[in-house]
Amino acid sequence: MRQLTVTAAACLLLLTGANAQTVKPAAPYYDLVALRVEFAADTSSFTTGDGTFSGLSLPIEPKVDPLPHDAAYFEAHLAFLEHYILTASAGRTRIVTHLIPEVVRLDSPMATYSPVGLESDSKSERSKLANLVRDAWTKADVESTFDPMRLSNKGNIAFVLFHAGVGRDIELVGTTLDKTPQDLPSLFMGTNTLADLGISGLKFKGLPVDHSLIIPRTETRPGVNPFTDEPYLLELSINGLLAASFISYLGVPDLFNTDTGESVIGPFGVMDPLGIFAYRGLFPPLPSAWTRTALGWAIPEDIYDPGTYDLAAGEIARIEISEAEYFLLENRVRTSDDTGLTLHIFNEGKISTQRFPATSDDFDRFNVGAFQGGVVTRASSYDFALPGRDADNQQYNGGILIWHIDERQFSRAVNNDPDALAVDIEEADGAQDIGFDGNIGSPFDFYFSDNPSSVALPSGLTISLYDNRFGPDTTPDSRTNEGGNSFLTFENFSASGPNMSFSVQKDAGEHVTDAGMVELGSETTQEGSVGIAAGRRAVFTGTEVIVPGAGRVNALARPAYSAQGMAVVDDQDGGIAFREYEIIGEQLMARRSVTLPAELPIAGPVVYHDNAHYAHFTGPDRSRVFRIASGVDRYDIDDGGLGLIATDEGVYFVGQSRAGPIGEASTWTYTLDSDAGYPVMGRDRTGLWGAIPLSTALVVLEPDGATRRISASAYVGGAVFSLLLAIADLDQNGVLDLITTAGNRVVAFSQGGALLPPFPIEIGAPATSAPLIYQSDDGIIIVVSAADGNIYALDLDQKGRVIPGFPLSAGRAIKATSLILSDTLSVVTESGILRNYKLNNISRALWAQQHGTGQNASFVASPTKQAETAPLLAVAETYNWPNPIRDGHTFFRCLTSESSQISITVVDAAGSLVGSLDFATSAGVPHEVPWNTSAASGIYFARVEATSTSGRTDSHLIKLAIIR
Numbered sequence: 032m033r034q035l036t037v038t039a040a041a042c043l044l045l046l047t048g049a050n051a052q053t054v055k056p057a058a059p060y061y062d063l064v065a066l067r068v069e070f071a072a073d074t075s076s077f078t079t080g081d082g083t084f085s086g087l088s089l090p091i092e093p094k095v096d097p098l099p100h101d102a103a104y105f106e107a108h109l110a111f112l113e114h115y116i117l118t119a120s121a122g123r124t125r126i127v128t129h130l131i132p133e134v135v136r137l138d139s140p141m142a143t144y145s146p147v148g149l150e151s152d153s154k155s156e157r158s159k160l161a162n163l164v165r166d167a168w169t170k171a172d173v174e175s176t177f178d179p180m181r182l183s184n185k186g187n188i189a190f191v192l193f194h195a196g197v198g199r200d201i202e203l204v205g206t207t208l209d210k211t212p213q214d215l216p217s218l219f220m221g222t223n224t225l226a227d228l229g230i231s232g233l234k235f236k237g238l239p240v241d242h243s244l245i246i247p248r249t250e251t252r253p254g255v256n257p258f259t260d261e262p263y264l265l266e267l268s269i270n271g272l273l274a275a276s277f278i279s280y281l282g283v284p285d286l287f288n289t290d291t292g293e294s295v296i297g298p299f300g301v302m303d304p305l306g307i308f309a310y311r312g313l314f315p316p317l318p319s320a321w322t323r324t325a326l327g328w329a330i331p332e333d334i335y336d337p338g339t340y341d342l343a344a345g346e347i348a349r350i351e352i353s354e355a356e357y358f359l360l361e362n363r364v365r366t367s368d369d370t371g372l373t374l375h376i377f378n379e380g381k382i383s384t385q386r387f388p389a390t391s392d393d394f395d396r397f398n399v400g401a402f403q404g405g406v407v408t409r410a411s412s413y414d415f416a417l418p419g420r421d422a423d424n425q426q427y428n429g430g431i432l433i434w435h436i437d438e439r440q441f442s443r444a445v446n447n448d449p450d451a452l453a454v455d456i457e458e459a460d461g462a463q464d465i466g467f468d469g470n471i472g473s474p475f476d477f478y479f480s481d482n483p484s485s486v487a488l489p490s491g492l493t494i495s496l497y498d499n500r501f502g503p504d505t506t507p508d509s510r511t512n513e514g515g516n517s518f519l520t521f522e523n524f525s526a527s528g529p530n531m532s533f534s535v536q537k538d539a540g541e542h543v544t545d546a547g548m549v550e551l552g553s554e555t556t557q558e559g560s561v562g563i564a565a566g567r568r569a570v571f572t573g574t575e576v577i578v579p580g581a582g583r584v585n586a587l588a589r590p591a592y593s594a595q596g597m598a599v600v601d602d603q604d605g606g607i608a609f610r611e612y613e614i615i616g617e618q619l620m621a622r623r624s625v626t627l628p629a630e631l632p633i634a635g636p637v638v639y640h641d642n643a644h645y646a647h648f649t650g651p652d653r654s655r656v657f658r659i660a661s662g663v664d665r666y667d668i669d670d671g672g673l674g675l676i677a678t679d680e681g682v683y684f685v686g687q688s689r690a691g692p693i694g695e696a697s698t699w700t701y702t703l704d705s706d707a708g709y710p711v712m713g714r715d716r717t718g719l720w721g722a723i724p725l726s727t728a729l730v731v732l733e734p735d736g737a738t739r740r741i742s743a744s745a746y747v748g749g750a751v752f753s754l755l756l757a758i759a760d761l762d763q764n765g766v767l768d769l770i771t772t773a774g775n776r777v778v779a780f781s782q783g784g785a786l787l788p789p790f791p792i793e794i795g796a797p798a799t800s801a802p803l804i805y806q807s808d809d810g811i812i813i814v815v816s817a818a819d820g821n822i823y824a825l826d827l828d829q830k831g832r833v834i835p836g837f838p839l840s841a842g843r844a845i846k847a848t849s850l851i852l853s854d855t856l857s858v859v860t861e862s863g864i865l866r867n868y869k870l871n872n873i874s875r876a877l878w879a880q881q882h883g884t885g886q887n888a889s890f891v892a893s894p895t896k897q898a899e900t901a902p903l904l905a906v907a908e909t910y911n912w913p914n915p916i917r918d919g920h921t922f923f924r925c926l927t928s929e930s931s932q933i934s935i936t937v938v939d940a941a942g943s944l945v946g947s948l949d950f951a952t953s954a955g956v957p958h959e960v961p962w963n964t965s966a967a968s969g970i971y972f973a974r975v976e977a978t979s980t981s982g983r984t985d986s987h988l989i990k991l992a993i994i995r
Contacts, residue, residue, distance in 0.1 A: 054282045056327030057120065061189055062182040063128045063277070064235070065109060066135060066175075067102075068167040069195035073140040077213040079197035079252055082141040084134060086195070089253055090262035094404035095311055096249045096269060097378065105193055106130050107377035107406040108273055111314075114409040115274050119301075119317050120328040121345075126277075127184070131177045135170045137163075141196050142213040154228065161228035164220060164243045167192055168235045179236040189280050190235070191244040191273075198247035198272065201265070202292070208254035208265060217272055219244050219279040244276045250312055266399075268312035270407055275301050275315070283322050284445050286454050288466065295446040296456050297465040297472035298396065298418055299363070299432060305471055309416035311399045313407045314374070316416040320347045320361040320434050321454050331359060337537050342431065344529045352517045354864050355820055355843040358509070359434040360521065362531050363477070365389070365415045366428065372415040378405030389419070390426045396471075418474045430477030430527040433457040433501055437512045439819060439843055451512045460484040461496040461506045479527035499524050503538060511840040513795055513821050514833075518545040540836040542807075543824070544869040546855060549579045551863035557799070559847030560589055560881035561857045561865070564597045565614035568850070568867075570859050579865065582619035584612060589636035591644055592885035596620075598637050598644050600627070609637075609646055609659050627657050628665075635709055639886035640677035647675050647684075654686065656693060666693055673723060676712045677888035685710040685723065690732060699732045708754025709882070713767040715760065715893040717930075717953045720782060722758070722769050726751040729769060731782060734953070741784045745922070745961065747773035747791065755801035755848070759877040760893045761787060761811055761827060766955050767893050770813065770878070772798035777815055777825060783958030785924055792831035794823045795838065800848040803856075804877040805870070811877070814856065816845035822858055822868075841866050848881035901928045903985035904977050908957055911973065915992035919964050923948060925987075926957045929979035937964075937973045937991075945971060952977075968995040 070082035080087035084100055092098070109128035116126050144163040146156035168190070171177075182188060199214035222241040225231065233240040250267035278301065279285070286302040287295050298305040300319030309315055323329040324347060331349035334340060342348060342362040351357040366372065371388045385403050393400035396416065420426050433456075440446075440453035458465065459482055460475040475484035475497070484497040502509050502520030509517045520536040537545065549568075556573030563569065569578045569592065576590055576599060577583040587607075590597040596613040607629040611622045631648035638645040643660040654672035658664040670686035675693075682693050687707070689697035705725045710732075712721030718734030729752060731739040743752045750773040757770040761779055768787060770779045776791040777798065796819035803814040810828030817823060821838035822845070825831045842860030850857040856868045882889045908926035923935055935948040945966050952958045973989040 054284075054325040056325075057124045057281050058184075058187045059124060060184045061124065061126045061187045062184045063109070063112070063126050063189040063191060064131065064177075064182070064238075065105065065128060065191040065193060066131045066167060066171050067105065067133075067193045067195075068135045068137060068163075068171075070137050070141040070143075071139055073142070075140065075142060075213065077211055078141045078145075079209065079211045079214055080195065082195055083136070084195045084248065087197075087248070089251070089264060091253075091264050093249075093251050093264055093266050094402055095266035095313065095399065096251060096406055097404055100195075100248045102130060102132070103377070103380060104406060107408050108269060110377070110408040111270050111406070112273050112277060115270075115314075115413065116277065118413060119274075119323065120326070123328050124326075126189075127182075129177070129181060131171060131175050133171070133175045133177075135167055135174060137166055137170065139166075141194075141215065145199075145213040145215055147212055157224075158228045160215070160218070160245065161220065161225055161230045163194075163215075163245065164192065164225065164240070165230050165233055168233055168240045168243070172235045175236070177236060179238055182238075185238070188238060189244065189277060190240050190242060191246060191276075193246050193248060196247050197252050198250045198269070200247075200250060200272070201252075201267070206254065207257050208252055211252070215245065215247065217246055217276065219276045221280075242280065244273075244280060246273055246276060250308075266311055267308055268407065271301065271307035271309065271312040271315035275307050278302065278318060278322065278326075281326055283318075283325065284441065284453075286319065286322075286446050288447050288449075289445070290447045294466040294471070295452060296454060297470075297476070298416065299456055299472065299476070305465075306416070309396055310394075311397075313399060313402065314410040314413055314416055317363075317413050319454060320359040320432065321436050323347070324349075324359065334535055337535050339523070339532055339534045341530060341532050350519060350521075350535060352511055352519070353820065353840045353842045353866070354860060354862060355438045356511055356517075356840040357436050358517075358519065358521075359436055360533065361432050361434070362430070362529075363414055363417060363432055364429040364527070364529055365417050365419050366412045367529050373411040374407050375409040376403060376405040377408050378403075382408065389428075390424070395420060418472050418476065421474055427474035427477070428527050429474075430459075430479035430482070431524055431531055431533060432477060433459075433521065435512075437840075440512070457501060457507045459497060459501075463507050477527065478521075478524045478533070479531070480524055481526060502536075511821075511838070513819075513838045513840065515821070515838045515840055516540045516543065516836040517840070540871070542834050542871055543836040543839065543856075544871060546867035546869045548867065549865040551577050551579065551859070551865055553577060553583075553863045555847040555859050555861055555863060557846045558589070559859065561847065561850035561859050562590070562592045562597075562880060562885050563850065563852050564590075564592045565595055567614060568852075568857050568865060569597065570847070570863075570865060572847075572863070578614065578619055581614050581617055584610070584619060587633045589881060589887060591637040591639040591887055593639070596622070598639070600633055600637055600646050607633075607648075609644065609657070625659055625663060627663070629655060629657075631655055634672045635674045636882055636887040638675045638677050638682065638888070640682050640888070645675050645677075645682055647672055652687075654684070656684065658682075658693075673707050674709045674889060676710060676721065676890050677886065678712055678719060678890050679714060679892055680719065683712060683721075685721070690721070698736055699738055701730055701732075701738045703730065706754070708756060709889065711756050711758045711769075711883070711889045711891075713758045713891040713893060715767045716765045717782060717956060720767075722756060724752055724754050724756040724771060726754065728752070729756070729771070729780065731769075731784065733782070739784055741769075741780050743773060746778060746786055747776055750774040750776065752778075753798060753801075755881075757802045757804060757878040757883075758891050759804045761804070763811075764955055765893060766953075767891060770802045770804065772802065772815060774798075775817070777802060777813060777831070781957040783952060783956040785926075785957030785959040787957070789827065789830040792825050794825075794833075795819060795821060799844070799846050801878075801881055803849055803851050803879060805851055805879070806874050806877060807870075807872040808874060809872065814849065814851070816841075816849055816858060818844055820844050820860065822849070822856070839868060851876045851879040903927055903929060903931065903979055903983050904975065904987050906987060909975055909987045909989070911962070911989055911991055915994045916964070917994050919966075919993075921962055921964075921991070922959045923962055923973070923975070923989075924957060924959045925952065925975055925977070926955070927952045927977050927979065927985075928954060929981055929983060930954045931977045931979040933958075934976045934978075935962075935973055936976075937962075937971055939966070939969060939971055964993070966993055968993050
C-alpha cells in the first residue's frame with residue numbers, strides 16, 4: 032500500500048477568497064455552536080455507513096476516536112479544540128463550545144449533498160454542500176431547544192456541523208481502502224462562498240449563520256489487506272482537522288498546495304495535511320510562526336541590525352527583506368525538557384492520562400500502536416508532533432525553523448506556485464523536498480549546530496549537507512522569491528534546546544547593497560516621486576512633500592528641488608500659492624509665498640529654468656503659465672496643456688494641439704486621439720526634438736517641425752504604452768532614444784520610430800513608474816519598478832538580462848518614480864517606505880528621476896558626435912520584418928549615415944511593380960515605416976535607394992516572401 036495523502040478536494044474550499052491582507056488578529060473570546068446532523072438512512076456502497084450516527088459498522092473496533100459517537104464523544108473533541116486554541120494562542124484566544132443537544136436528521140441521504148465527478152469543484156457541485164449547511168441549520172432552528180442566551184460572545188460565533196459520515200479527505204485511488212466516493216469532504220464554508228452559492232439570510236435561533244465548518248464523525252475508514260484478505264482500519268482522528276478548520280474560520284488560508292493536495296510546509300504547522308494528520312490526527316503541531324503572528328498569538332521581535340540574538344522556545348524573530356517579504360525564525364522544541372508527552376484521553380465516559388517517553392517504537396508520527404484508545408482532549412506539548420526521530424532511531428528535539436514569508440503571494444496563489452510561495456519552510460537539510468516524492472519532513476529541517484544531515488556516496492565518502500548557516504550562497508538560500516539579493520545571512524546557530532542563539536549578518540552584493548530605509552508615515556501614488564532637497568531625500572507622495580527629519584508640506588504637484596530646499600504649489604490657505612522652502616538645520620522653513628490667480632487645475636510639476644520658476648495650470652482648451660522670479664509674469668494660451676520643458680533654448684509649452692517656446696509661434700502642430708502623458712525633449716546631433724506619450728502611440732516631434740507616430744499595437748500587441756517616458760542615448764551614438772513601458776514590457780525606440788535591440792524586454796510584473804537609466808562600468812542599465820513591489824535592473828549589453836542581485840524586493844507595490852543620486856538608488860513603496868540601495872558599478876546617470884532632473888526640466892542634451900565615414904545605407908539595419916509576411920503587413924527599416932530621402936520599390940519575380948514607399952531619414956537614426964500589401968504568396972524583391980542631402984547615393988536589395 033502506498034503512502035496516503037490528503038487530497039486537494041479535502042480543503043479546497045477551506046478559505047475561498049482569503050488572503051494575508053484580510054487576516055486580522057483573532058478576538059480574545061469566541062463561542063462555538065456545534066450541531067450533529069445525520070441523513071436519511073441508505074444502503075449505498077458509495078458512502079461509509081448508512082448516514083446515521085447509529086449506522087456505522089466497522090470490521091474492527093477502532094482505538095482512535097472509538098464508537099459510540101454520541102454527545103459525550105463530540106464534547107470530548109470540542110474540549111480538545113478549546114485547549115489547543117488556548118495553548119496555540121498563548122492564552123490570547125479562548126473558545127467556549129456548545130453542543131446542541133438534539134441530533135437533526137435530514138430527509139435526504141448523504142449522497143444528495145456530495146460533490147462528485149470530474150466537476151466536483153464546479154459551482155453546481157459545491158452548491159450541494161451549501162445546501163447541506165442551509166438544510167441542517169434551518170431544520171435545527173425549528174427542532175432544537177438550544178437557548179442562544181447561553182452564548183457570551185454573540186459577535187464572535189463559529190458554527191460547526193458534525194455529520195454522520197466519514198470524511199472524504201484522503202486519497203483512495205491506489206489503496207485497498209473501501210472506495211466510497213459519495214462521502215463528504217471536510218471544509219470550512221465562509222460567508223463569501225455561501226453567498227456565491229446562493230445561501231444568505233440563514234439564521235439559527237435568531238443568530239445569523241453566514242458560515243459553517245463541515246466536519247465528519249471520524250476520519251477512520253475500513254479496507255482489506257491485499258496479502259491476507261483480512262479487514263483492517265486506517266485510523267485517523269478528527270482533532271487535527273477540527274483545529275485547522277477553526278483556524279480557517281479565523282481567516283487563515285490553507286498552507287498546502289490546494290491545486291494538487293501536496294504538502295508545502297510539512298508537519299511544521301497545522302494548516303498542512305502532514306500537520307493535520309500528525310500522530311494519526313490525534314493532536315497536530317502548533318500553527319506556524321506566520322499563522323501565530325498573523326492572528327496576534329505571537330509578537331515577533333523585529334531585528335534590524337547585525338549581531339547575535341537569543342530565542343527561547345516559542346519565541347519568533349522577524350528579519351525584513353521588505354515590508355511584504357521577510358524571514359521569521361522561531362525556536363520550536365518537541366518538549367521543553369525532552370522527557371516525553373502526556374495525553375489526556377476521554378474513553379467510556381471518563382478522562383484518563385497516558386504518558387509516552389521521548390522515543391517510542393510504537394508511538395510516533397505514523398504509528399500510534401501504543402495509544403490506549405479514546406479521544407485526545409489535551410496534550411502536554413502539541414509540538415511533540417514535530418519530526419523527532421531519524422532513520423537510525425536517533426532522537427532530536429527540534430531547533431530553529433526559518434520561514435520565508437512573501438505576503439504578496441496571498442492575493443495570488445498562496446502556496447500553489449512552488450516558485451513563489453507565500454509561506455515557505457527553509458529546510459536545513461538542503462533538500463527543499465517536502466511534498467515531493469512523498470517527502471514528509473525530518474528532524475534535520477531544523478537549524479542547530481550539531482545537525483548531522485549528510486549524504487553517503489557509493490565510494491563510501493560522506494558529505495555533510497549542513498554548514499550551520501543560511502545565506503545567499505547556501506542551499507536553500509536567502510534570496511528573494513524573484514531571485515534577488517536579500518542581503519541577509521543567518522549563521523552560528525547554537526545547539527538545540529529551550530534557549531538558542533544565532534547571528535545575523537548584512538551582506539554586500541556584487542552590484543547592489545542595501546543602504547537602509549525610512550518610514551514616511553504616508554502612502555504614495557502614481558504621481559509620487561523621490562527627489563533631493565538641500566542634499567536630503569525628499570518624497571512627493573501625490574499630496575505632500577516629506578523630507579525625513581526636517582518636516583512635510585502640502586503640494587499639488589512635484590516640487591522643483593534645489594541645493595537650498597524646494598519650491599511648491601499648494602492650496603492650503605484656500606487659494607493657490609507658490610511657496611519656496613529652505614532646509615535650515617533640521618527644519619523646513621518657509622522663505623517666500625506668492626498667490627497665483629490660477630483658476631484652473633495644476634498641470635504638472637514646478638519647473639525651474641534660468642533663475643525663474645514656472646507653474647502650469649490647464650483646462651480642456653486653455654492654459655495659464657506663471658513665471659515667478661522677482662515678480663510674476665502670466666501667459667494665457669488657448670490650448671490645453673500637457674507640460675513645460677526647460678530646454679537649452681528656453682521653456683517650451685507642449686499642449687494638446689501644438690508645441691513651441693512660451694510666448695512665441697508654435698514649432699509643431701498635431702492632433703492627439705487619446706489621453707496624453709507628460710512630454711519629454713532632448714537635443715542631439717539631429718537637433719531639438721521631443722515626444723508625447725499616448726496610451727496608443729508615441730508622437731515624435733521631429734527636429735524639422737514634422738511629427739511621427741509610433742503605434743503601440745505594432746510592437747506590443749494589445750498592451751498600451753505607459754504615459755511615463757524617459758529619453759536617453761542608449762547606444763551612445765550621439766542620438767537620443769525614447770524609453771517607456773507597456774504592461775510588463777520595457778520598450779525603446781529611435782527618433783525614427785525603430786524598435787531598438789534588445790527590446791522589448793519582459794519583467795515579472797507590470798511596470799508602474801518611469802524608467803531610470805544609468806551607465807555602469809559594463810554598459811547601460813535600465814531600472815524599472817513594478818506592481819509586484821520589485822525593482823528590476825536590465826543590462827542592455829546582456830540582451831536585457833536582470834543584473835545579479837536584482838530584482839530587489841522593496842515592498843508590496845511601488846507606484847512612485849525612484850531616484851538615482853550619485854551611487855544610490857532611492858525607492859519609495861506605495862505604503863510609504865523609503866528604501867536606499869547602493870549601486871556599486873555606476874559611472875553616471877542618464878535619466879535619474881521623474882522629469883529627468885530635480886528642476887523638472889524633462890530635457891536631455893546629448894553630446895554631439897561626428898558621424899564616422901560609413902556607407903550611406905547601413906546594410907545590417909536595412910531589412911523588413913517580419914519576413915516572411917503572413918498577414919500582408921510588414922515594416923521596412925533602414926539607417927543612413929546622413930539625412931536622406933528613401934525610395935523603396937517592391938517587384939515580383941517577373942519584375943512587375945507591386946508597391947512603393949518614400950520617406951525621409953535623419954542621420955544615424957534607425958527609421959521604420961509600415962507597408963501593407965494584398966499581393967499573393969510568392970518571392971518578391973525590394974530595392975531600397977537612398978539619396979542624402981549632400982548628394983550621396985546608395986542602394987540595397989531585400990528578398991522577401993509572402994505566405995497566404
